[in-house]
Amino acid sequence: MEVFISTTEQILTTDGLPLKVSLKKAERKNKIRAFLLVFPLLLFILVTFVVPIGDMLLRSVDDSHINTVFPNTFEEYRKWDRNDLPPEEVYEAIFFELATGEGIQVGKALTRMNYSKSGWKSLIKKTRRQIKKIYKSGELPTSYKDTLIDIHEGWGDTLFWISMAQMTEERTLIYYWNAIDRTYDIDGNVVMQDEKRRMYVKTWIRTLKVSVYVTFFCLILGFPVAHLLANLPLRYSNLLMIFVLLPFWTSLLVRTTAWIVMLQQKGVINGVLVWLGIIDDDQRIQMVYNMTGTIIAMTQILLPFMILPLYSVMKVIPKSHMRAAQNLGAKPVRAFIRVYLPQTVPGMSAGGLLVFVLAIGYFITPELVGGKDGQLIGHWIAYHLKTTLNWGLCAAIGSILLAVMLVLYWLYNKIVGIDNIKLG
């Protein structure tokens, strides 16, 4: 065969080009055109998705700035045997780096140092002016250690020096450890954070718990609704569909506030219960400004994300299947479990995954109705982003959130299979 082809003359097009070349050319044109068509989308995804996520991952391990401000101090710090207070060399290095460092660069470093130990910021701010004065006077001290401790006793506090162990790596995992209530001790070993401050692990567990509850309740509540929608005659189901969509189109804030009015102690539900005599006036139930409120409000808000995929899957399940199963002798319950339910799995998966993903990163609703124990991890991302400017910790929390999602996705794929997902 090969021999035959190689010996025959090439087929030429009218322009005298070999057909193969001409075909390739035409195809390349098409390919370029196709690429150009998707290029804006590709660029969009790159700019809005890939770059920010990459930036977040980088930030979560980046501690390079402080290492450019105090390189010599950290160099000497690494040599220190970790006994008592650091040696003269460490004090000398930080003395010069504070005296000569550029204001804004040092300022940025201070914000970062304060994450590791509250008080770094004011310690350095209070002493820096005097350090500069001594440096400018030209009469350098014989002992930098004594001089610094003289200026402010904080320089003799070992707690500050212990915390420095958290800053000396340019690529660091400290933010990840902080995000799960852990920190480094003076030797760089991972230890638990001060007991009173431990709350990230609790918040993580709470976030997962609320997300699982919300997904579960959405499924329980959404399934019958979707079934009804899919099986009622069109004129009724359209009306019902509006009832599902209307809240979906209503502002999130309006719905959240409405739930506060419903659930609070002097609210509608408690009022009705008291009026009916089910509970006494002084026994009003606290249903909002806590986790209960968060779960109730989020379930209602996310319900359409469960109902709509379920509905679109149920809509195309032929009614004859159930009838056939029952004809063949299955009782209605058995027919439902063995024949109908398995066919709705793609819808349940799509809805479940959608609700869970939205719930795990939810911010505004828990913020408003969460109160004492209903706030989720999103609250802390916002807090550190805005208030403490600890963007490393923000990025670490965000990356963990991403990782949790990927693990769940992987688990899901193992158990149910991702091809099984269906939005309609």
Add this chain to the structure above:
Amino acid sequence: MSKFFKAFLLAFLAFPFAANAVTVASWGGAYTESQIKAYKDTYSNPDIIQFENYNGGLGEVRAQVESGNVAWDLVDVLPDQAITGCDEGLFEDISGLYGDFIAADNGDGLIADMEANGVTNLSDCCGPQIFWTYVVFFDPDAFPGNKPSRIADFFDVENFPGKRGVHTWANGFIQMALVADGVKPSAVYTVLKDQTGAVDRAFAKMDTIKDHIVHWSAGAKPLELVKSGEVSMSIAYNGRVGAAVLSEGENFEYIWEGQLLEQEYLCLMTGAPDRENAIDFLIHSTSPASQAEQAKYITYGPMRASGIDIIKAGEPWFHTGIDVMPHMPNTPERLKVSVMGDPEWWADNGAEIDERYAAWMGN
């Protein structure tokens, strides 16, 4: 293309590039409304000033400065953020210009005028704005017998039954807890700084009413909570309570003791697109007259002493023709029972305490 469509497109395209405008980022609501009336409307060239709402914090400020794409000129920030922002170079050092700021009638310059009010200017990058406070208030009708009058009553659910409204972060509440526990208001920060276990002491006091707290997070919430009877007393921003009483005719009373006085600053962004005009507007808005003018629309107190003098001389000062001084947080007798915020200490310790507070709340 129709004319209308063209005009629409032009307006749409031109909007983000509105040239020669000073953009002031502020908190929105009645507060920004009062700034617009007191600063912008009284300015010689009001058309070039535009206010924009933001959610507070330095997050957006840092993002703008780091990316080199600065859209704001002036930002309204909390005092600890004025310090941090200035340290980090997010705001521009304007301390050299303080001499150009409008002096008080008695000749005091900006800095001296603030010191007369008990404040040292915190940051070299900002101009002073107002005092606002975390204050406890209640509806007197909820207490037919004895009415609460001291901050200790807020922590006494036996004699003053009902739930308490408290915010979801620590600042304000822990200072009140210390005052209720017997610390003199003026000594609260000294105790926090010098006594080990002072924070523990505050938390122990907070424990005594822990089960009676309803936690709010949005500034309008405490008013609803008290009005609906959900709680009998609540901590709130004093300006919100003042607005409810003066503008909406609500009947609320304050417990001034233990209130936490916080400052508010207007800071100049590094790389502000319209720097010259921004500085001019900053000077205008920090003048005693502008500061006093603002109290016509909201009950936050001027940070410059001379601003208060103008208000006192002009009573009834509120724009509806009511006396405003009864609602001002920083009258001399109220200052005696108030805690003066120490933003430097808070900038140092705030994050740690907030984390601890969150752990405490959720337990």
